[in-house]
Amino acid sequence: MRLTRIHVLIMGLLVVVGLAIAFGIAYARPQLKKLSDTEQQVETQRGVAETMLSELQELATAQADLELKDQQTYAYMVRMPQIDTNQYQAMIDLWKEYSSVLGGGPMMARYVASQHGVQPIAFSLPSAPITPLSSQPPVILVPVNDFAVRADDLPSLIAFLRAISKAPRMASISNVTINGTSPMLIASMPLSVYLVTRWALPGPGIPPTSGGGPAAAEPGAPAAPTPAAPPPAEAEQKGRE
Amino acid sequence: MIKINLLPSYILERVRIRRVVWWIVGLLVIELLAFGFAALRIKSEVAAAEERLGYWQKEAGKVTAVTTLTGQVQSNTTPYVTWLNWFTGLERHNVLLANYLQGVSTFIYRRVQITNLSLDNSRSLVTLIGKTDSLESLSRYYLNMLRGPFTSVVLSTTITGWNLAGAPPLSPRPGPGGLPYSQYLTLPVTLTCTMAAPIVAPPPPVAAQTLTGTTPPGAAPAGAPAGTPSGTPSATPASDWD
Numbered sequence: 062m063r064l065t066r067i068h069v070l071i072m073g074l075l076v077v078v079g080l081a082i083a084f085g086i087a088y089a090r091p092q093l094k095k096l097s098d099t100e101q102q103v104e105t106q107r108g109v110a111e112t113m114l115s116e117l118q119e120l121a122t123a124q125a126d127l128e129l130k131d132q133q134t135y136a137y138m139v140r141m142p143q144i145d146t147n148q149y150q151a152m153i154d155l156w157k158e159y160s161s162v163l164g165g166g167p168m169m170a171r172y173v174a175s176q177h178g179v180q181p182i183a184f185s186l187p188s189a190p191i192t193p194l195s196s197q198p199p200v201i202l203v204p205v206n207d208f209a210v211r212a213d214d215l216p217s218l219i220a221f222l223r224a225i226s227k228a229p230r231m232a233s234i235s236n237v238t239i240n241g242t243s244p245m246l247i248a249s250m251p252l253s254v255y256l257v258t259r260w261a262l263p264g265p266g267i268p269p270t271s272g273g274g275p276a277a278a279e280p281g282a283p284a285a286p287t288p289a290a291p292p293p294a295e296a297e298q299k300g301r302e
Numbered sequence: 303m304i305k306i307n308l309l310p311s312y313i314l315e316r317v318r319i320r321r322v323v324w325w326i327v328g329l330l331v332i333e334l335l336a337f338g339f340a341a342l343r344i345k346s347e348v349a350a351a352e353e354r355l356g357y358w359q360k361e362a363g364k365v366t367a368v369t370t371l372t373g374q375v376q377s378n379t380t381p382y383v384t385w386l387n388w389f390t391g392l393e394r395h396n397v398l399l400a401n402y403l404q405g406v407s408t409f410i411y412r413r414v415q416i417t418n419l420s421l422d423n424s425r426s427l428v429t430l431i432g433k434t435d436s437l438e439s440l441s442r443y444y445l446n447m448l449r450g451p452f453t454s455v456v457l458s459t460t461i462t463g464w465n466l467a468g469a470p471p472l473s474p475r476p477g478p479g480g481l482p483y484s485q486y487l488t489l490p491v492t493l494t495c496t497m498a499a500p501i502v503a504p505p506p507p508v509a510a511q512t513l514t515g516t517t518p519p520g521a522a523p524a525g526a527p528a529g530t531p532s533g534t535p536s537a538t539p540a541s542d543w544d
Contacts (some may be wrong), residue, residue: 065319066315073325077326088341093344100351106358120372123376124375125448130383133382192510200511201512210449219403220400223396228439231392232396233396234503253503261381
């Protein structure tokens with residue numbers, strides 16, 4: 062059979078169409094799919110990048126919140142004594158706390174006496190430690206099991222119970238026993254005094270140390286044990302009031 | 303003039319076939335050129351998209367860094383929040399206790415004199431020991447306390463030789479011979495009330511070391527700090543001690 066021009070035409074068209082299909086399948090389609098996927102990724106990343114403003118606002122809010130919490134915590138920590146990280150100095154710091162704040166001195170007794178219609182009549186502390194603290198306790202609880210006041214009347218006593226929250230040291234009462242009649246109401250209540258040491262909290266927000274170290278210490282890292290040095294008067298005053 | 307082609311038909315067909323082949327070759331060339339152009343175009347578009355992707359990925363990386371930093375700042379805030387909650391909870395606890403006592407006092411009948419009030423959180427009990435003047439006052443007192451902030455109220459009293467006459471006036475009788483009101487309070491009454499819930503101080507976020515104050519022989523009495531003990535390494539000179 063001889064080849065006619067119809068045959069040649071059909072074969073030629075088949076070659077042309079076959080080449081087109083081969084080009085489409087082997088090259089065009091994968092490349093177009095790659096282009097489409099890339100465009101989709103671009104849109105996704107762009108969507109993420111456009112949230113930068115809100116993320117920055119959220120960061121600013123978080124930082125402001127941290128600063129606020131730091132200041133609020135500082136306001137409570139200034140009511141805490143300066144207990145040194147050195148175990149021997151810590152023991153001596155507790156003695157000074159007993160003598161100048163909790164015990165026979167002063168600060169707590171003066172505070173109680175300053176409340177209207179109330180006078181302290183008993184304040185008995187456990188013995189001060191005579192051995193260095195074995196570890197660095199973040200919180201020290203001083204139980205005042207024999208604490209009693211005389212009140213003129215019940216409203217004065219109740220006002221005093223509310224005012225315990227504002228005492229020079231953080232304290233809580235659990236049980237209350239009231240005897241007598243006005244104006245000789247005798248109220249006895251076990252008191253729990255909490256001394257929070259500065260290594261209980263992370264670095265910022267801690268009042269200046271008694272050793273004069275920087276306030277912004279490393280988070281969670283107590284100062285290296287150093288020989289006890291006389292604390293600066295200003296820092297000690299700030300810690301005691 | 304009539305043209306007569308004397309060439310055989312297969313020769314003519316060959317010429318026509320050659321003409322078709324050239325058309326097809328031309329078509330193929332055009333097709334290949336089109337494919338080349340399309341390939342270049344697609345390649346350039348893919349490159350541009352990848353360049354844009356690189357740019358936006360970098361921008362998104364900055365956002366991720368800010369988000370990570372925000373998370374760190376928020377986690378740094380957590381310890382402060384924990385301690386602050388405890389500090390404020392401790393303050394609130396004392397106020398709650400005072401408010402509770404005030405609430406209890408509002409339910410005490412005025413014709414009852416309380417001589418002992420004991421609030422025991424460990425057993426959730428409020429015990430009131432007092433005296434009143436008559437059975438009417440006693441019942442009024444008891445009914446009042448039933449409306450108080452308690453889940454149960456238990457009354458105990460001892461009725462011995464009290465006056466069955468009506469309740470005396472609240473204020474002492476004026477003039478000579480008048481008895482003070484306290485003389486009429488002859489009916490002892492004890493109420494043991496169970497609190498709905500104990501008012502417990504929140505524990506600190508970390509365990510507290512309690513100073514038990516076990517006193518060794520020869521040490522100073524409670525409340526008075528001792529001097530430097532013997533046998534203890536002296537880290538500070540004696541002059542540090544006030």
